[in-house]
Amino acid sequence: MSVLHRLRINDRLVEALLEPKDTLLELLRYKLDLIGTKQGCDKGDCGACTVLINGEPKLSCLTLAMMVNEQTPVTTIEGLQNSMGVDIVVEAFDRSGALQCGFCQPGMILSAKALLAHNNKPSLREIKEALSGNLCRCTGYTKIYLAVMCAALVIRGETLNLEDAMAVVIKNSLHLERP
């Protein structure tokens, strides 16, 4: 039996006719056409469906749509772009070459966004832990660490732009471990 349910998605109120079994992923992808939220496994293994609920990264495939409401705002990758431009974390992934096929990036970027909101000076280890729920099959993760470190430098105001940030991170091998 369907129920009219009210949610807050990307800062907008949304009313949707839901069945109790509907997952948040199904609602976002297939009913609201927010296709940036990806389905890679539908069982909580890959992280491609990661969204932010109350700013925390959550797997939308394991979240029933009715578990979120107006008081628990949802941010999808579509929410990281507005008329003002593109979020710095998104831009950092673009500039750092932190994507190949691009399928895991929306989820990965949202996890990185949540990390940097709590901790704008993460160590390599902290970045790895924060992104460990998001599988990437193309990159070997190296350039993803580069992207997160560059975004962090700009957020902290230590460099003016991503180009400078990249030069700093690469020069000091911050995104690598050296024995």
Add this chain to the structure above:
Amino acid sequence: MIIYEHGTSIKDTIKTKNPHQEGIGESALKYDALDKVLGRIRYTDDIKLPHMAIAKLVRSPHAHARIRHINKNSVLSMPGVIDVITGQDMPVKYGVIPWTKDEYPLAFEKARFVGDAVAAIIAEDELSASLAAHKLEIDYEVLPAILTIEDAIAYPEIKVNEHAKIANITKEVDLSFGAVEENLSNAYIKLNEKFSFHNTTHAAIEPHAALADYSPRGVLTVYSSTQVPHYLHRSLAEVLGLPNHMIRVVQPPVGGAFGGKSEPFDLEFVVALGALRSKRPVKLLYTREEVFFAHRGRHPMKMDLTMGVDKEGIITAVKNNIAIDGGAYASFGMITAFYAGQLLTGPVGMKSYSFKATRYYTNKPACGPKRGHGSVQPRFAFEIMCDMMAEKLNLDPILFRLKNAVKEHSTTVNGQRVGSLGLNDVLKKVADESRFYERYKKLPYGHGLGVAVSMYISGTNYPVYPNDMPQSSVCLRIDRSGRVLIFSGTSDIGQGSNTVLCQIAREELGINQQQIHVISGDTDLTPVDLGAYSSRVTLMMGLAAQEALRKARLVFAQAVANFLNSKTESKLSPENLSFAKERIFVTENFNIGVSFQEACVLAESSFGALVFSGDYRTKPRGGDYRGGSIGASPAYSCTAHIADVSVDKTTGILSINKIFVAHDCGRAINPLLVSGQIEGSTYMGAAEVALERFVTDEEAGARKGMLIAPSLLDYRLPTTLDTPSIEAFIIENPDPNGPYGAKEAGEGPLHSAIPAIANAIYDAVGIRLFSLPFTPAKVLKAIKEKEVRDASA
């Protein structure tokens, strides 16, 4: 143009910009990167058409069973069910290799592995389709199942696949070059070992998806997450009995492939027939479990390898007997059997060589081409043996490999013509960066370094089906707006082929990125390219694009020369003009010339619509013997890995601390993308060592033939925390056969990561492991055995 110095790392190149406005060698951002990071790009499953139906496959619960009857009526009256499709509806065999057509779109008469698709439900929505799929009545007669190579040999009367002419053999290749037996009996040192490589899979994060649409005009359009739109196009026509010109295959951006999407699958045929019969769009998205069933992953191989050297440490003979576990269907297996032997003869060469590779059918998901097709497994064995031989000879392992290096611009023992091959450079780079000579054999117990090298093809001669047409063509349409539209049949599966096309266009025409638009992977709109496999794209597509753009250059230069001559009474010819900074100008004087957009108007005024094409054609290559062209490539890349590992002697747990990798890609058209390929390949290789395993239950009982771990968690795809630190270095040794000297970078850098880790384990704890994966139990057992041996010695 800037030619980077040998050994330039991504550190140096990432910020480097060409002084001229040229595309080659620049770390340009990906053509579609912003669309991808913003989640706006539409993969196949993101496409939704009006009145779309959903398809779901019904799969065999038995490893081997005769299908006696499928009762369609058991579900046709269920709510939402539109149609049921079975094997009988498409009784036409297909296969990506024309000589091994051995599978039906849906299993017909017989199911050959647990998960073999036997029927499909077309329904209004996914839930209705799933409910009907569970309810469909199928009467099976269970047959004895073959799950191992040993059983495939022992029970020839139990035929897994009727295509096998002899017993359960898909293909046997037996080739010999030089006096192998004689050299082995005269060898100063001879080594023999048995190796085994396990089953692994691609696990792209995007599951396979397909969507078909049928127009009343009679045109069938199939959108698919394929790497090979052209082969899919041919197979659809063949199976459905439609003329090729009434089928359009569109390949939207693909969310990772790695070889796992390089042939047609059940889902494409099902949505196509579903759309033809229901006259509605039909979509099918694999579940993650179904991606594991589709498989076509790395073939498990058992290898019996022998190597002989002379007193000087020159490898005089190599002999390899390889048994390949193929699964239920041939897939690319015929090629796998060749590649298993043919690709081992460089960059470390040998005076004589023989191999016998036999691929067997078993009742398991079919194996096929996974990144480094067929050659990763023998490379694992060979590079470990090189390490062992170097130790016997008291040579350092790098020197041993260099002593036996195949010379640049020479021919290998099996007749492969090698161009540039920077073995010395890649080895030197990883040795320097890892401080190899300072640390090798000197680290404390439990910590070690290992080295290994490899070589890989940049596309192959062999066009899958024999024909004299180009392997790749590129068309251009340039118009008065100054826009350059590039049409290419290539599949951008994430590797960045569309970006490479843009960079070549910028290099040749001196234009900016915004002027270039790429249309790729659409059989209606683009000329044929055979697909994204065998690391062929940059070389073959690149040369086709270069030819088309150079034709355009000539026409533009002529139009501009005519114009300037009419204005200034000069006598300029096309050769006097250059293209840069969106201008076409007299080479000596940038100010005498016109803008690119003005040139477009001049050229269109003089010559009419501006349409150009270029082709890449396969030249005959390879040894003059049956199969000599398989594995023959226009250019060969070269890789070296040094792994730094720790082994815990109390738990047997292997930690890969760091991998240094240097790869000779000829010329890095885009260093950022090339280093991404090197890192990704190395990660994927390292993942196969200790974590990933694709296991089928081989024990007798109700679970026999079932996959033990058909999920990303249980298969153990590495997370950020499991992935070693990887430092990639690009080495540029331009090859005369590649566009601007470019060779492959997408598969080669996987190979030697695996034996480098194995060799590092030996340096760390003194054990040789010959059988993958290196689980803690296996490592621990070998350490204990060594302790016993040492104590008794």
